Amino acid sequence: MIKASVETTPIGPLSVLERDGVLVAAGFTADPKEMFMRLSPALQAEGLEVVDDLGAASAAVRAYFAGDLDALDAVPVDQPGSATRRRLHKALREVRAGTTVSYAELAERAGLPRTAARAAGGACAQNLVAPFVPCHRVLPSTGGFGGYYYGTTVKEWLLAHEGARR
Numbered sequence: 001m002i003k004a005s006v007e008t009t010p011i012g013p014l015s016v017l018e019r020d021g022v023l024v025a026a027g028f029t030a031d032p033k034e035m036f037m038r039l040s041p042a043l044q045a046e047g048l049e050v051v052d053d054l055g056a057a058s059a060a061v062r063a064y065f066a067g068d069l070d071a072l073d074a075v076p077v078d079q080p081g082s083a084t085r086r087r088l089h090k091a092l093r094e095v096r097a098g099t100t101v102s103y104a105e106l107a108e109r110a111g112l113p114r115t116a117a118r119a120a121g122g123a124c125a126q127n128l129v130a131p132f133v134p135c136h137r138v139l140p141s142t143g144g145f146g147g148y149y150y151g152t153t154v155k156e157w158l159l160a161h162e163g164a165r166r
Helices: 032-036 056-065 083-093 103-109 114-125 152-161
Strands: 002-007 014-019 022-027 048-050
Touching: 002 032, 002 056, 014 032, 014 056, 022 032, 032 048, 083 103, 083 114, 103 114
Parallel strands: 002 048
Antiparallel strands: 002 014, 014 022
């Protein structure tokens, strides 16, 4: 069974979904079904139960938004993807709060050539566990904030909350 809770945050509701204590999805939406529908058919077949609190994951969300910027790092996550995408998501989790990287830098950190920036962009676009896998910390080398699945307003807010410098 996939369990979900909707956490209240200063930037809006955050739906968090877990399976056996491991996050499988999280995103800035008030409807956990939106995140549930992005999961694989195998996970969807397990069903969805909305609960008030997910224990450690809910506590980490509260701590992060209260100022403990490393609180999300300890929560285990799992999401589908190729070996390359998994390397990119792992590298994303290593980008510290308050810092940003370009897509090319992310690729390099994942042990991929800088020319893999396009793959890094794809990994960010397909990230199912935001902000636990902090794709908001990746910015285009050409300037600006680039895109973000939940909107650039949310991305800008998260970066400001973390005190990120460009």
